[in-house]
Amino acid sequence: PVVPALPFADGRTIPQLGYGVFKVEPDIAADVTSQALAAGYRHLDTARIYRNEEGVGRAIAESGIPREELFVTTKLWDDAHAFDDAIAACEASLERLGLEYVDLYLIHWAAPSQGQYVEAWKALIALQERGLVRSIGVSNFPAAQLTEIIEATGVTPVIHQIELHPYFPQRELRALHAEHGILTESWGPLGQGKSDLLENGTVTEIAAAHEASPAQVVLAWHLAHGIVTIPKSVTPSRIVENLAAVELTLTAEEVAALDALGREDGRGGTDPATK
Numbered sequence: 147p148v149v150p151a152l153p154f155a156d157g158r159t160i161p162q163l164g165y166g167v168f169k170v171e172p173d174i175a176a177d178v179t180s181q182a183l184a185a186g187y188r189h190l191d192t193a194r195i196y197r198n199e200e201g202v203g204r205a206i207a208e209s210g211i212p213r214e215e216l217f218v219t220t221k222l223w224d225d226a227h228a229f230d231d232a233i234a235a236c237e238a239s240l241e242r243l244g245l246e247y248v249d250l251y252l253i254h255w256a257a258p259s260q261g262q263y264v265e266a267w268k269a270l271i272a273l274q275e276r277g278l279v280r281s282i283g284v285s286n287f288p289a290a291q292l293t294e295i296i297e298a299t300g301v302t303p304v305i306h307q308i309e310l311h312p313y314f315p316q317r318e319l320r321a322l323h324a325e326h327g328i329l330t331e332s333w334g335p336l337g338q339g340k341s342d343l344l345e346n347g348t349v350t351e352i353a354a355a356h357e358a359s360p361a362q363v364v365l366a367w368h369l370a371h372g373i374v375t376i377p378k379s380v381t382p383s384r385i386v387e388n389l390a391a392v393e394l395t396l397t398a399e400e401v402a403a404l405d406a407l408g409r410e411d412g413r414g415g416t417d418p419a420t421k
């Protein structure tokens with residue numbers, strides 16, 4: 147499958163569909179990541195807190211795929227927002243991954259109550275200047291904190307990774323991103339198995355019409371909206387199935403029907419404002 151590359155405001159690009167490894171146990175991380183690379187994924191999304199950077203790095207090394215063909219994201223955990231801690235945390239992630247640089251480094255959560263997200267953002271700017279990370283972005287930032295780091299530094303994140311799926315479409319943040327030239331990246335794109343999203347009648351009817359799976363329909367909805375997405379699976383057939391969603395094009399009516407599934411209480415995970 148040919149995965150489109152979307153442009154960042156910093157001149158680089160990101161493959162629109164990647165492979166996420168949240169809750170992938172460390173002992174199987176190398177194996178499932180190898181399966182994803184063999185299936186054709188070239189974008190991997192991990193984090194320090196997932197405890198599987200080593201396995202992801204091993205799969206990358208064993209794949210023999212040229213480094214420049216891969217796009218690797220990792221994230222700064224909440225305990226390392228202080229400037230020097232953030233620099234050290236990135237260096238430690240690179241060490242575990244066995245990489246000279248990551249393509250994208252994200253602040254994992256703004257954690258407003260800690261009050262150190264501006265300092266953490268300054269550290270990411272320094273890491274980019276030092277060449278340890280190619281592009282810098284954030285994850286789980288309420289609108290107020292997103293605006294604040296931009297105003298405090300004059301540097302805009304290229305991407306914002308947030309919980310987003312048809313039940314929780316995040317219209318306000320997407321509009322704010324569009325104003326600032328920030329790409330939207332969806333985590334939990336399939337609803338993390340926490341709701342009946344993949345059994346929803348609208349989703350299953352569209353799936354039947356295309357002889358596609360419900361997961362593919364949901365992923366095609368993300369792609370139709372220009373959202374970068376990183377579905378996770380440890381099941382070989384689903385790893386392949388999720389990537390093949392790039393070949394499914396929904397009609398405008400189907401996209402609109404899925405848009406209509408959005409709910410006020412559709413959030414499945416933590417509200418970033420409360421952390």
Ligand code: NAD
Binds near residue numbers: 335
């Ligand atoms: P997801 O929405 O990708 O759901 C994954 C689950 O959906 C799987 O465990 C499986 O149960 C099911 N599934 C996957 N493929 C399927 C298919 N084809 N058919 C039926 N069911 C299927 O949730 P996620 O893993 O939480 O999110 C994706 C990635 O986003 C993560 O792996 C991680 O990289 C990232 N993430 C980031 C944050 C953050 O705070 N920045 C939080 C959560 C996840």
